[in-house]
Amino acid sequence: MELLPRKRNRNQLTRLHDEMDDLFHNFFGLGTPFTKQEVWPAIDISENENEIVLNAEVPGCKAEDIDISVHGNTLTLSGEKKHEEEKEEKGCYHMERSYGSFRRDLTLPSDVDAEKVDASCKNGVLKVKLPKAERAKAKKIKIKGD
Numbered sequence: 001m002e003l004l005p006r007k008r009n010r011n012q013l014t015r016l017h018d019e020m021d022d023l024f025h026n027f028f029g030l031g032t033p034f035t036k037q038e039v040w041p042a043i044d045i046s047e048n049e050n051e052i053v054l055n056a057e058v059p060g061c062k063a064e065d066i067d068i069s070v071h072g073n074t075l076t077l078s079g080e081k082k083h084e085e086e087k088e089e090k091g092c093y094h095m096e097r098s099y100g101s102f103r104r105d106l107t108l109p110s111d112v113d114a115e116k117v118d119a120s121c122k123n124g125v126l127k128v129k130l131p132k133a134e135r136a137k138a139k140k141i142k143i144k145g146d
Contacts, residue, residue: 040100040102041056041057041058041077041102041104041126042056042057043055043056043057043077043104043106044056045106047109047110049132049138050131050132051112051129051130051131051132052108052109052110052112052129052130052132053127053128053129053130054075054106054126054127054128054130055125055126055127055128056077056104056125056126056128057124057125057126058079058081058121058124058125058126059081059124060081060082060083060098060124061079061080061081061121061124061126062121063120063121065079065080065081065082066078066079066121066126067079068117068119068128070108070112070114070117070130072111073107073108073109073110073111073112074105074106074107074108075105075106075108075128075130076103076104076105076106077102077103077104077106077126078101078102078103078104079101079102080099080100080101080102081098081099081100081101081102082098082099083096083097083098083099084096084097084098085097108130110132110133111132111133111135112130112131112132112133113130113131113132113133113134116131117129117130117131
């Protein structure tokens with residue numbers, strides 16, 4: 001009786017099982033509490049020659065529940081989500097609450113003019129426009145010819 005091939009097959013099956021688990025978790029966005037955690041709020045950042053624009057998904061947050069600060073080239077978003085829903089109909093009572101706080105510190109790709117930052121919050125999306133500081137803007141250099 002030879003046990004070595006059986007052990008090798010078990011390792012191959014275990015590896016296949018793990019790979020299938022990873023495939024399904026990645027495809028369906030599933031994660032285990034110990035391996036994959038989503039960062040909230042989700043943020044998109046874009047940049048052009050004059051400004052940096054940040055869009056953050058903050059469903060359930062009101063403008064007064066969000067704080068934004070700029071220190072050097074670090075942007076800090078922090079806030080708190082508070083949601084309560086209460087329903088009572090036909091002898092049934094339903095209460096749902098959702099609370100949570102967040103803080104994200106983001107390193108900006110260039111210096112910004114903190115005095116001219118503009119922020120708005122509408123339909124669960126926070127939009128922050130960060131004008132670049134004059135010294136951070138690209139300058140075109142004229143080349144002298146012969």
